[in-house]
Amino acid sequence: MNLDLLIVLGLLLGAVTLFVLNKPRMDVVALLVIVALPMTGVLDIQQTLAGFSDPSVVLIAALFVIGDGLVRTGIAYRLGDWLVARAGSSETRLLILLMLSAAGLGSVMSSTGVVAIFIPIALGVAARLKIAPARLMMPLAFAGLISGMLTLVATPPNLVVNSELLRAGLEGFGFFSLTPIGLAVLVLGIGYMLLTRSWLARSGIDADAAPPRLTLSDLAAAYRLNERERRLKVRADSPLARQALNELELRRQYGINVIGVERQRKFRTLLLMATGNTLLEPGDVLLVDLASPTIGLLGVYQQLGLEPMPLATSYFSLHAHELGLAEVALPPESTLPGKTILELGVRSQHKLNVVGLRRHGVALEGVLVDEKLKPSDMLLVAGNWKNIHRLQGLSRDFLVLSLPAEVDEVAPTARKAPYALLSLAVMVGLMVSGLVPNVMAALIGCLLMGAFRCIDLASAYRAIHWPTLILIVGMLPFAHALQQTGGIDLAVKGLVAVLGGAGPYAMLASLFIVTALIGLFISNTATAVLMAPVAIATAQQLGTSPYPFAMIVALAASAAFMTPVSSPVNTLVLGPGQYRFGDFVKVGVPFTLLVMIVSVFLVPLIFPL
Template sequence: MNSELMLVLLLLGITMVLFVVNRPRMDAVAIIMVTVLPLTGVITLDDALAGFSDPNIVLIAALFVVGEGLVRTGVAQRLGDLLVRKAGRSEKRLIPFLMTIVAGIGAFMSSTGVVAIFIPVVLRVARNAGIAASRLMMPLSVAALISGMMTLVATAPNLVINAEIVRQGYASFSFFDFTPLGIPVLIVATLYMLVARRWLIDKTSTGTQGLHRPRLAQWIEQYGLSRREYRIRLQAESPWAGCRLEELSLRARHAINVIAVERRRGLGSVIIAPDANTRLRRDDVLFLDVHSSDPDVRRMCDQFRLVLLPISKNYFSDQTQAIGMAEIMVPVGSRLIGKTVLDLKFRTIYELAVIGLKRGSKPMDGDVLNEPLRFGDTLLVSGPWRAIRRLQSQTADLILLNMPAELEDVVPAPDKAPFALASLGVVVALMVTGVVPNVQAALIGALLLGLFGCIDMPSAYRSIHWQSLVLIVGMLPFAVALQNTGGIDLAAQLLLGVVGEAHPMVVLAVLFVVTAVLGLFISNTATAVLMAPVTVAVATALGMSVYPFAMTVAIAASSAFMTPVSSPVNTLVVVPGSYRFVDFVRVGVPLTLLVMITTVLIVPWVFPF
């Protein structure tokens, strides 16, 4: 071992220690090493900075933007709603559905982003099903990690390892080369989690998002809305068809608020937050807040050719992407005092319908639309979220008191979901066919998302996890330094010395274990940067194909199940799941062994030695 290699190993050891203690933060450590390594003379400054121009860095950044487009258009949330509809309250059904959906989405976007999206979804599912969040949060994190095993672009370690084998002169992995490994691992992990969930003690989450906010279901109960909710459909011969809501004067004549309009569009329907100028069409479905009696409503339906439709108890909660609620208070000195909601033309001015009134702590029954407002009255309003947010700047006559916890789930551009899916389809098609390089395909997808309005420039920049990019750039010079000083060959020789003349499958198992153990102390991305050249050297020394060894290391890098600090994915679920360190050890160690066995058995079938 020469002095230059010893110096590089010393700096690498210092880097790993700083990563473990997280002082300073990892991206700062990476920048420090980019600065220090050229001073050793082992690599040049150009070598140290080469990572900033690496196409894979641009590819990862573009994929963050593509993932954000799926977030902003509500694709993930809609799949979460599908989970609720299909799985119901059965924990045995929830876990397979949850893990399949999360792994599927994570195959095309950041696993960390997937978990951030699904935490509130899973909390809502757990609450509705009467299941402790701790029983579902661990399957969520496991599925997100496994999603990195599904496609080439699913996680940064895959791209790092692929870039190394390309740099060494080998052909790139294709987009779906990982899938034959990822699917069996997902199946094994799902079956395992159905058993391991019993080891997770039921706990009550104390750190959930929106815990301090009321929920729509609470307001519906407090204000007695469930007794006043109706859905009606306009028949073709209804005299309401073609009329504007202002012309019908439904609030004044029938004490009716039209909260939402469901309108057919294409093969589906859209939810419209109506205003005075909304013109009704035949077959429109109106969601009503009615202050009249049930017989009056039925007589009105007969008179105006309307069909009374069934309504679910969760209707408000199901429509939160389009329609929101808020509590507002009438302050002292407000110009609204002494006037009724109808007198004020409240909906025309604020684009919000008043659907409840609380005087003191007691909600009022009867027709609140004709009740003169007093100082201190609390109004429950419903309407588009943009109108609710606008109340925050209107403090003279109204004070915004409360917004519901469901606000956390609202996405900015739900109507753009088809365009987001189409853009994603273009990216996948370009990557699978190889018509253009992967980085160009991702950039095309990001531009399409911007063109269709799925994402804007500020949100695109915010979506990029700069810390991860800087970390990769900072670790790449170590791989070059170890190559230049003979460290890669030495590591390969040590590994071969351990396995001796053992069967290649034993070598795969050893590589998996080394990668997984190293991932306990540093990020899986940094692990991939260090292990990729070692893997190529081991395969070359054995005179075998590089692909089974590279694939094994990529799978192992994503198998960060064993501690809460092995991956940001695990860290995110610690608080919502009320987990302890030992929970990850208890569940993660057996799972890692199962994934290793599955990988070692299947890899040689897919990628022969």
């Protein structure tokens, strides 16, 4: 063991110690490594900074942009809506669907990309169901890693091992050779996360964190809006049909405030924000706020030709991506106190509707259009999120106080959703076909997102999570340093010398453990490059089939569950889940041992020794 190797191992131990202590931040530790390595003389500046041009780093940055494009076009939230609809209020069903979806998609594209795409989806679903993000982020990461065990093209280590078989003059693996084992590990992973999610229940809770933001439901409850929401269909014989809202005076005469209109088209339902010029059509479903919950009992519906429609939940929740609420105060310099709500012209001038009024903390009831405002009054307005944001600029007369958390889920380029899907399909198709490297496929996807205006440059740069990239860049030089100083070769040769005479099952387990441990410090692709020839040579020395040994290396290279820096997939969820280093150790180490047991048992059954 030479001096250079001792220096590298010392730096590696110091970095891991700081990771465990979680002080300073992990990206700061990575920067310290980048500064320290050239000063030791083991690596030069170019070798140390080579991570900034590493394809995997560029790939991850591009996938952040792709993921944000899916968010901005609303696709991510639609998938989240689907998960919520299928899961209902069951966290168990949600976790199962999330892991199945992530693993299924990850079997044909980069697991890092899949996790990057699913993170905003999972965070949005967690917020809506009031689940701690920590209970979903690690299951998502584990599903992404397990996806690498499902098909031959799911992850580069599989292809590395397959290439080593071909180089040795043997037949390679088939596309689905890993699938039976991967499916067993996926079932095991889902069951394991269902049992251990309680270990993560408090991982995402920060004592210094800001209090939870108001939601649409909170605002609606504060103004007693839930009691007055209705969906009313305009019948064909309704006297309201083909008339504009400002001509009907529904608010003043009947206490019916129309917020929005659901209008059926051939393939979808349009949501129109109600303004004075909105022309009602037969078949329209009106989203209304009643002055009193008992209006429907007075025969008003029959008189106006309206038919009550089911409303299982608040229509603000159903249309949260388009229809919003905001609490508005009147600043001291406002000229509005003394005017009635109708005189404000909120609907005609700002295309918003006043749906609530609180005075001294009490929500007023009844027809509010003729109510004169007082300086301390608080208004609740409803309408398109774009118009709500525009109201924020009118600081003299209006002061927007409370925007609910759902404002983060607004899709500013929702109309570009088909183009975002096309861009994603092109990227996935290029990755699956292998026509271009994965990083090129991701960059092509980014360019298509930009060309179709799914995302702009400013949003693209904001979408990239720079601390994650710095962490990866800072750890990559260790792989070069360990190879250059002979550390990896020394460890591998020692393993073969000690365990070469053991039985095949013991050797399979040993290969799994060594591969998984090496993968803690270098990329799983580099680990596969080092361990695949060792596995095949070991099998030949023992006089057994090389296929189970090669397969065990491929599986172990994907079993990077033990630390947040053992895989970019884990690093991606570190921030959103607010995990500490020890959280991954606590959950990941036992699961890695379970995966090893299952692999050592199943691999010889499918690939006989």
